Amino acid sequence: MQSKTLRPHRDDVLLAVASVLAGLLLWSLGVHTGNNRHLFPAWAALVPLLAIGPMELLRRTAPRLTLAVGTAAVVADQFTxxxxxxxxxxxxxxxAAVVYGKPTMARRLPVSTGLVTVVVTVVAVAWLRTPQSLMIGVITGIVCFGPALTGATLRNHREAAEAARLRAEQTALLAEMDRAQAVAAERARMARELHDMVANHLSAIAIHSTAALSxxxxxxxxxxxxxxxxxxxxGLAEMRRLIGLLREAGAGQEAAAVPCLDGLEALLERARANGAASGLDFVLQDARRPGPPLPAPVELAAYRIVQESLxxxxxxxxxxxxxxxxxxRDGLLTVAVESPYGDRPGPRAPGSGAGLVGMRERTELLGGTFTAGPRGSVWQVRAELPAEDGTVAE
Known part of the structure; x- marks a missing residue:
């Protein structure tokens, strides 16, 4: 909290000038705090005043120095x-030393001034042995302990307000990060869904249009x-369905995962029709054992992996x-697609690699494992997905 610049604050300049002028006015009017002390002439009371007055200019920038000079001046004032x-x-x-000083000083001054007040009170009572001697302790507390306690209270309030502000900024930053991550995740999900739904049809269109032209x-x-x-x-029907699902979700309704593994035979039938010209045949080996229904996200992911592999x-x-x-089996749903790997005559559609990325993302989001690559004369895509609700990653 200590200022980095030595230039005095405008308010401190006004405070210093006003304090010194007020002290000079009180002295000229003969208002003194100890009329029974005559060790020095009356004008000597101006020396501590003129020494401590300029310290107000440094109350924010050098609180340790100003407190040391101020203590010496107020002690010297007691002899005038x-x-x-x-x-x-x-x-x-x-x-000011408590408010603008270092944290260690701010913690120690209220304690030390409180102890000084107690010691002065005890010594005054033991020495003078009069009820009026208690006033010495009260005045000491007002001059030392009171300002230190007030400064500590203000500083604690300021630090609490600053901490609350920082927490609010951090909360807002975390909320913005969560929002950005949610938007990115939703965009990635939409990209995977759009790619898996449309790429199959567009690939068939590209292959057959190339064949018709060649x-x-x-x-x-x-x-x-x-x-x-x-x-x-x-493809147009799939696009319309996807748009309908997005609109329903935007209206606050949950979009249902329509594709499921029961539709794999129809999916392969379309693939047979599209791949006949390229000499491709498609077979399905469904070895699922009877059991409870698969979680909807798992069934959708498995269907999309098969669709993209085809x-x-x-x-x-x-x-x-x-x-x-x-x-x-064993709490896992295994999906494997093996296709002939090697040089292919005739037309082929270009690929971007987005399909493999999408399949891997779908698998990892559910806590499964995914592999894809050549194995001898075949290209194998294999995904293992958790087949029970309790094992699906959130």
Whole structure:
């Protein structure tokens, strides 16, 4: 809390000037704090006043120095007729030392001045043995302990307010980070859903349109146009469904995960129609054991992984059989798709790698494991997902 600059504050300049002028006025009017002290002439009371007055200029920037000079001045004032201005300036310097000083000084001054007050009171009573001697302790407490306690109270309030402000800023920052993460997660989810729903149909359209352009055969062109139309209609239907789900979720309704593993046979049927021209066949090996229903996120993720794997097979696999395997055992749902790996003649659709990223993200979000890569003459995609509600990652 101590200021970094030595330039006095404007309020401190006014305070210093006003305090010194007030002390001079009291001295000129003959107002003294100890008229029975005549060790020095009356003008000697001005020396402590003029020494402590300029210290008000440094009350914020050098509180330790001002308190030391102020203590010496108020002690010297006790050997003169006394000036009330000197005492008042000292109380302000004590208050400023607690408010603007280092934390150690702010903690020690209220304790030390409280002890000084008690000691002075005990010594005065033991020495003078009169009820009026208690006033010495009261005045000491007003001059020393009172300002220190007031400064400590103000400083504690300021520190508490600053801590509350910092906590509010941190809370707002964390809330903004949570909001940004939530938006990023939702955008990633929408990107995966859009890619998985549409990429299959667009890949089929790209492959068959390329075949129609490269093979000069009316029968081939007619067949390709039929497949293109079918996939265009299905892709448009999928897009409309996705838009409907997003609108329902935006209106406060929970979007249901419509695709499920029961639709895998229909998914493979479409893949057979789209991959026939490339010499691809698709088979399903469903080895799921009877059991409780799968969690909806797991079933949706498994369906999308199979869908994306079939899309990649249509774009990149060599002629042969694409095997889709689904099994459920030991609390895990295993999805494996194996497609022929090697050079492929004829047209193929370009790939961006987003499908593999999406499948990996879907698996890891549920706490599962995902692998993809060549194994001999096949390309294998394998995902293991938790098949029970209690094991699905939040």
């Amino acid at each position: 007729v006394g000036n009330l201005g000197t005492v008042i300036i000292f109380t302000d310097l004590m208050y 093979i000069d055969s009316p029968a081939t062109s007619r067949e390709a146009l039929g497949v293109i139309r079918e996939n265009s209609v299905q 899309t990649n097979a249509l774009k990149h696999a060599a002629a042969g059989t694409v095997a889709v395997g689904v099994a459920r």
